[in-house]
Amino acid sequence: MSARERWLRKQERSARLAAFLAARSSRNKSLSDKICRYLVNRATAVKPEDDFMRDPLIDNDMGFDPDELDRFQRGE
Numbered sequence: 024m025s026a027r028e029r030w031l032r033k034q035e036r037s038a039r040l041a042a043f044l045a046a047r048s049s050r051n052k053s054l055s056d057k058i059c060r061y062l063v064n065r066a067t068a069v070k071p072e073d074d075f076m077r078d079p080l081i082d083n084d085m086g087f088d089p090d091e092l093d094r095f096q097r098g099e
Contacts, residue, residue, distance in 0.1 A: 048060035071077060087095065 044059045044063050047056050048063045050056045051060065
């Protein structure tokens with residue numbers, strides 16, 4: 024067995040394991056289902072510093088006050 028075949032088998036096993044975990048985590052009937060859900064959530068979570076959807080203004084609660092927002096909307 025060559026290195027390429029071993030790498031391919033490893034990729035196939037990891038894909039099967041991922042599909043199994045996703046199927047089990049969607050059931051949510053037993054403790055093992057909840058553990059699978061925890062593993063899937065942990066594996067797919069994005070680090071806060073890598074999340075491009077986060078906004079520092081919202082995270083730091085540096086929003087506009089109502090008067091400032093009104094002036095901005097009027098173009099002053």
